[in-house]
Amino acid sequence: MTDFHIHWEIAAQLALIEAAYLLAIGPLRHHFVYRDVVRPSRGRAWLFSLGIFIIFLAEATPIHELSEEYLFSVHMTQHLMLVLGAVPLMLLGTPAWMVRPLYHHPLAGPVLRWCTRPLIALVLFNVTLAAWHLPQLYDWTLWNHNAHILEHITFMVTAVFMWWPILSPLPELPRLTYPLQMLYLFVQSLVPGVLAALLTFSDRVIYPTYGAAPRISSLDALADQQLGGLIMKLVGTLMLWVLATVIFFIWANRDERDPGAEERALHPPPRRQKI
Numbered sequence: 001m002t003d004f005h006i007h008w009e010i011a012a013q014l015a016l017i018e019a020a021y022l023l024a025i026g027p028l029r030h031h032f033v034y035r036d037v038v039r040p041s042r043g044r045a046w047l048f049s050l051g052i053f054i055i056f057l058a059e060a061t062p063i064h065e066l067s068e069e070y071l072f073s074v075h076m077t078q079h080l081m082l083v084l085g086a087v088p089l090m091l092l093g094t095p096a097w098m099v100r101p102l103y104h105h106p107l108a109g110p111v112l113r114w115c116t117r118p119l120i121a122l123v124l125f126n127v128t129l130a131a132w133h134l135p136q137l138y139d140w141t142l143w144n145h146n147a148h149i150l151e152h153i154t155f156m157v158t159a160v161f162m163w164w165p166i167l168s169p170l171p172e173l174p175r176l177t178y179p180l181q182m183l184y185l186f187v188q189s190l191v192p193g194v195l196a197a198l199l200t201f202s203d204r205v206i207y208p209t210y211g212a213a214p215r216i217s218s219l220d221a222l223a224d225q226q227l228g229g230l231i232m233k234l235v236g237t238l239m240l241w242v243l244a245t246v247i248f249f250i251w252a253n254r255d256e257r258d259p260g261a262e263e264r265a266l267h268p269p270p271r272r273q274k275i
Contacts, residue, residue: 004062006060007059007064008060010056010059010060018049018052021045021049021093022045025044032101041095044094044095045093047093048089048092048093048094049093050089051089051090051093052086054082054085054089058082059152063078064078069142070213070214071210071216072210073219073228073231076228076232077231080232080235082156083159084235084239087156088166088167091163091164091167091169094169103170103173112173116165116168118176121161121162122184124158125158125188129155129158129191129192130195132151132154137151138207139209142207143209162188165180165181165184166185178248178254181244182244182247185243185244185247186244189237189240189241192232192233192236193237195229195232196233196236198229199229200226201229202222203222204222205222205225210225
């Protein structure tokens with residue numbers, strides 16, 4: 001335990017990102033929008049900052065050493081912290097005007113528009129997730145630090161695309177309707193659920209590095225792997241289903257307040273011609 005330490009280089013990088021964000025929504029906001037019209041949101045700032053803090057916990061604390069060198073279950077927890085915790089919080093904390101320059105950029109704009117299409121986003125994220133869990137690639141990330149960094153970057157980037165149809169901050173790339181959001185989250189839960197089942201019910205250790213790792217808990221390597229699979233299933237899949245349930249109640253409550261909303265969505269009024 002005395003070998004565990006804070007990774008101050010990662011903490012410094014996260015502090016720079018946090019400082020840049022706070023400056024952008026505060027003193028430097030007038031460079032991007034009319035500051036008298038667009039007010040900073042404390043709620044958004046807290047959400048973004050919480051996302052940064054979760055990345056700090058996952059990457060700069062002893063969680064990193066535990067996941068990389070000793071326990072598969074902690075590594076799985078680390079991934080869930082990044083994908084299901086940090087990314088959606090940071091996306092919720094990002095105002096539309098901060099993303100709009102990317103949308104209008106001649107190179108980044110087409111990429112953003114293509115990668116955030118619901119079907120494309122699902123494929124990109126789940127293929128990335130499944131590929132990195134192949135034994136050869138997963139073990140590579142455990143003994144090659146640069147590969148581990150690449151793994152986490154690709155997880156987080158594709159997670160932004162995956163969450164976009166649910167949490168989009170940009171009206172030009174809007175969120176799905178509530179029924180489609182529920183269907184989307186259900187489909188998204190399938191691939192992680194299959195991976196979790198393979199890990200939980202396997203009768204052998206799939207990743208040799210963890211099989212040879214020093215045992216620092218009462219769990220042997222196989223039990224640790226099975227625990228990691230359960231964490232992926234119970235936390236990851238159930239979180240998506242709970243979110244889908246919350247969306248259902250928001251949708252039902254909205255329709256009760258405004259019974260004509262669904263009809264107007266299906267049959268919008270004709271647009272007026274500009275004179």
